[in-house]
Amino acid sequence: MPMPRTKRAQILAHIQSLGEDEFDGPSLANVLDIKLVTVNEYLGVLHQRKQVHITGWPPSGRTTQLSTRVYRMGPGEDTPRPKQSPADRKASNAAYYQKWLQRQKEEPKNQYKGSPTSVFDLAHHL
Numbered sequence: 001m002p003m004p005r006t007k008r009a010q011i012l013a014h015i016q017s018l019g020e021d022e023f024d025g026p027s028l029a030n031v032l033d034i035k036l037v038t039v040n041e042y043l044g045v046l047h048q049r050k051q052v053h054i055t056g057w058p059p060s061g062r063t064t065q066l067s068t069r070v071y072r073m074g075p076g077e078d079t080p081r082p083k084q085s086p087a088d089r090k091a092s093n094a095a096y097y098q099k100w101l102q103r104q105k106e107e108p109k110n111q112y113k114g115s116p117t118s119v120f121d122l123a124h125h126l
Helices: 005-018 025-032 036-048 086-106 119-124
Strands: 052-056 070-073
Touching (some): 005 025, 025 036
């Protein structure tokens, strides 16, 4: 499903108003009150069209996404994504696994028990 033109126009207008300032997807999503998925999708389109380029990769603070892309308007050379050392990757995976284990303990397992009434049970009540 294509993104509505109003959201694309809203994102592009805000980016153009920033001029030479850097920006990232999460900050745009917060300022414009648009879902992050939508903002990142459009930033990806602008990046493919060479209308924006990546200037940095600061840590995101999340275990699933290690860094956030920072963009600047206009064509330019992308800053390469920093490589994660094996020790950092192992620590990140361990932290993610610990959070996953905690969620498994807190959330009860939803096991399929079938529908409360089947079609055959409904026939008996008619």
